[in-house]
Amino acid sequence: MRKLKLFRAIIMGAPGSGKGTISDRILKRFNFKYAATGDLLRQNVKMKTPLGIEADKYIKAGQLVPDDLIIKCILNRVSAIGNDSWLLDGFPRTIAQAEYLWNFQPVESVIQLSVPHDVIIERVKDRWVHLPSGRVYNLHFNKPKVPGRDDVTGEELVQREDDDPETVKKRLEVYDACIKPMADFYRQLGILAEFEGRTTDEIWPKVQTYLEKAIK
Ligand code: G5P
Ligand code: MG
Numbered sequence: 001m002r003k004l005k006l007f008r009a010i011i012m013g014a015p016g017s018g019k020g021t022i023s024d025r026i027l028k029r030f031n032f033k034y035a036a037t038g039d040l041l042r043q044n045v046k047m048k049t050p051l052g053i054e055a056d057k058y059i060k061a062g063q064l065v066p067d068d069l070i071i072k073c074i075l076n077r078v079s080a081i082g083n084d085s086w087l088l089d090g091f092p093r094t095i096a097q098a099e100y101l102w103n104f105q106p107v108e109s110v111i112q113l114s115v116p117h118d119v120i121i122e123r124v125k126d127r128w129v130h131l132p133s134g135r136v137y138n139l140h141f142n143k144p145k146v147p148g149r150d151d152v153t154g155e156e157l158v159q160r161e162d163d164d165p166e167t168v169k170k171r172l173e174v175y176d177a178c179i180k181p182m183a184d185f186y187r188q189l190g191i192l193a194e195f196e197g198r199t200t201d202e203i204w205p206k207v208q209t210y211l212e213k214a215i216k
Contacts, residue, residue: 010092010107032085040074
């Protein structure tokens with residue numbers, strides 16, 4: 001595990017672009033604390049917390065959860081991490097969230113994944129997730145060792161309620177409408193790193209090389 005100087009990073013990209021998958025590889029090699037807003041929200045939905053009950057309506061519809069709800073949720077988590085390096089997956093997702101985070105704690109790097117939509121639509125059909133940890137599997141890419149079971153805990157895997165083709169289409173539209181102003185915001189700050197490809201195995205070596213240099 002690489003010891004890091006204090007380094008705060010964001011990973012962004014379309015639904016199904018591999019943020020969770022690439023984050024998992026990053027965490028195996030670099031010493032980041034990690035928070036994924038989608039995972040936090042799904043855990044809240046499962047536990048039927050007030051945040052979960054409210055967020056569920058938006059998630060099911062493929063819409064973004066309102067900024068005020070999500071900002072409160074993630075900033076509590078970031079504050080709890082304290083003075084360690086962190087990686088945020090799925091936050092920010094609007095320019096308002098990006099500006100709020102920047103004023104709260106500036107980040108050193110923003111990793112943006114670009115994967116064609118047709119590739120994404122095919123791969124999310126076969127996604128299975130372990131809700132408590134957020135671990136993701138794919139029947140044609142990284143299969144669980146035992147069908148339907150998480151490799152680490154043996155607990156059951158589920159399909160996400162927002163992974164049906166119509167909701168995925170909606171989520172991709174929402175992403176396309178939001179990404180440009182955010183990418184411009186981080187590009188102007190000189191911290192945006194963009195990675196294109198059709199597979200994680202193609203993108204990951206480039207991200208790894210970039211991080212090795214960036215955190216020196
Ligand atoms: P999430 O949970 O953040 P999305 O939509 O941003 O959801 P998602 O769907 O979690 O992103 P991902 O993490 O980018 O996708 O992708 P992944 O899970 O790693 O990979 C997708 C699948 O492809 C997996 O099965 C993986 O195994 C497989 N895969 C990876 N690489 C390859 C490959 O090379 N080949 C193949 N064949 N397969 C591969 O957010 C969910 C909802 O929460 C709300 C919103 O409602 C959002 O829609 N939300 C927010 N709302 C407001 N503001 C925020 N900041 C919010 N954050 C979440
Ligand atoms: Mg994810």
